[in-house]
Amino acid sequence: MRELELIEALERVLARGGPRIIRSRGDDAAVVRAGRYAVTSVDALVEGVHFRSGELEPEEIGHRALAAALSDLAAMGAMPGEAYLALALPPGYGRDRTLGLLRGAERLAREHGVTIAGGNVTRAGELSLCFTVVGWAEDPALLLGRDGAHAGDLVAVTGALGAPAAYLRLLERDAQAPWLPREQRAALRERYARPRPRLAAGRALAAAGAHAMIDLSDGLASDAAHLARASGVRIELSLEALPLADGVAQTAASLGVAAAELAATGGEDYELCVCVPPAARGAAEAAVRASHDPIALSWIGQVRAGRPEVVFCDADGPLRGYEHAL
């Protein structure tokens, strides 16, 4: 397929713009009515580094690439607006799979009111998808960074952790996993293949007075360490309080690893980790519950003054052995 034909086929998959769009695909650049502040993030998924094609359908690869980028906007508490895709296709990738990538991204975009407003297609030696996502905000004081955590803040995470890590361990060790009920296996896979960016929860938490936030892409231990460093605080997390996704405990037991380790260091959860002043705890819970995509909020630790680091504790105090991910 020639490049021009491919681009025309891709454009048919994509929705025509939203109310912000003045010009989109078909020109040198897209033109969009702006909000007062632009919130922009870039995220790339590379075959062989971030995923293997055999493990995911093209639709899932497209979904995951956009979800990872939108998750960064969720962590700022921004309202998403547009996405731009730089697609690099290896020889022979073919029209059907290429359209599958786009369809997966387009479906997720539509769910969140996002317009895929432009992009770029190129040949390459390996498949990669790079999404630039732009959100809009009227007041930068309502956007959260990593640097606002204060001693005394409570730490929470959205949703449940460990499913993507558990699923990847399954693939490595025992892909059939006959001991795992089929629904649980499907649930683990779904969490890995189609992560949900927590955009509504992110905006709700920012509006409810949270101090700092980050999304969990590298794993709670690593990502909380970014919060600790940027804010200059010590973060103490309770391993026992970590919310485990369905199927994680069973998978961990069968594979002989600690479930809490999968939840603490596994990565790719795309949940949010947020620091909230104690007085705003109730408001944060209510705001997330009232958002149009309600999700559980689990309180997993506290922010302390001290050397910037993350320490996992159980009832007996600080634990050793979780430092390696930092």
Place this chain on the structure above:
Amino acid sequence: MRELELIEALERVLARGGPRIIRSRGDDAAVVRAGRYAVTSVDALVEGVHFRSGELEPEEIGHRALAAALSDLAAMGAMPGEAYLALALPPGYGRDRTLGLLRGAERLAREHGVTIAGGNVTRAGELSLCFTVVGWAEDPALLLGRDGAHAGDLVAVTGALGAPAAYLRLLERDAQAPWLPREQRAALRERYARPRPRLAAGRALAAAGAHAMIDLSDGLASDAAHLARASGVRIELSLEALPLADGVAQTAASLGVAAAELAATGGEDYELCVCVPPAARGAAEAAVRASHDPIALSWIGQVRAGRPEVVFCDADGPLRGYEHAL
């Protein structure tokens, strides 16, 4: 070098933000004070597809990647604001070359008042740089698309054409080129290695009443065909009127190709091709001359009613043999 160290080293190369920047690197997303309209384009350079590392210094690769993206903003007549880089590094690429990529891009960014406000670094099998660039405009009526050309418009190009194509032919056939004066060889190489995005000329032409514009990345024949298709017009260009860059005529003669063919189909010139109503011809020339980066404007043809296509003519009428690039 670990990823975090690399990111810290990269951040030291990049300038601290401009007046628009509220948050930049170090958070999940950059936050920027917006103009009324955002103009956004994405452009990717992939090793082995768009360049070969052995032919360019890392600084030049960084420059070219950003220049290609900014050239799209130039073609819209937009004021550039920020750039976001997704960098994919192959194993062993190393710290020095990586910093070189950034330095080349940062220098060009600074020349044009652009802030590299964020990005992403990942491992990959091959080197690639993907720049998302964002420009700002207060009035979308002052932005040019490809679709505004009218029958009767005059067609112009900025600068001079054919140098990158001539240089690539040199590399293929006779890299030493002893018959070419050293300065001319250096000039050809410079045009290939460090293209200049025509941002000031693009804004001047848009403000002077031009109807449609595109930047020359694929080559005049292909890019003018995009204008013709989007506008639904026939574009007639004079081969004899094409402005040749220094050294192109000599190189073409020595290699036995037509100089005009290099200029018409060569690509990677990153000049602008613009359609201007006859009444605005003087204003367009004056505006480009008065801009802070004055550049020659050559009148190379006309827009006609008719089937959307590009036809090259000489004094005797339409020529055959240039269709292949369309």
